[in-house]
């Protein structure tokens with residue numbers, strides 16, 4: 001019942017989700033010179049080699065690749081994290097033709113798109129749902145997408161998008177390892193924030209990589225062939241501009257890795 005339009009978009013979400021006006025909302029505008037290096041922040045470590053992707057789905061808000069998170073086969077750890085966090089899914093946010101669509105911005109500059117890899121703290125919590133309501137329950141790795149040449153592996157995803165054009169469509173998507181979507185450097189900014197979509201739970205330790213990956217306009221354009229609407233709906237609404245704008249920092253500190 002929420003979306004990204006005039007009637008149901010980010011400026012309205014607070015009516016059904018009052019935490020939208022909370023003290024640790026995401027995304028934010030990151031100002032590098034106000035994000036001091038913290039020598040205590042070690043490198044993040046991604047163990048995705050045994051990851052098991054299951055399916056790709058259009059949930060009416062984004063395109064999501066879901067993983068088997070019944071054990072610790074694919075985790076993120078290190079950096080600001082006190083435990084290993086299990087990979088549950090990844091999804092994207094993007095703009096319209098010629099418009100940028102990242103959620104985090106860097107000194108007011110937004111990127112073409114942003115990839116979110118969502119992980120949960122299975123050491124402390126019994127389920128994703130329970131973790132999603134805890135202040136240290138989730139860790140989301142954010143990766144900016146900038147435009148340029150074709151990304152050599154993104155076609156694995158864009159070639160499958162025609163199968164999930166409509167909201168609530170899902171198709172098998174096995175054997176995909178998101179390691180192929182990482183930039184060369186894992187240097188990052190980190191801060192305490194929230195989910196950027198309703199229910200907007202303030203349960204996310206954000207880790208935003210400084211280096212974007214490069215994808216082509218053509219590849220991004222394929223994301224825009226997705227629809228917000230279901231197959232039975234007569235109104236065809238192109239899935240684009242599915243991003244929340246930056247939210248007030250409210251005194252939070254953003255730290256930088258070395």
Ligand SMILES: O=S(=O)(O)/C=C/c1cc(Br)ccc1O
Pocket residue numbers: 088089116118140194195196197198199200
């Ligand atoms: O855009 S994010 O903040 O990564 C939202 C992540 C998210 C992931 C799941 Br799984 C369920 C609800 C959500 O809102």
Ligand SMILES: [Zn+2]
Pocket residue numbers: 091092093116196
């Ligand atoms: Zn997201």
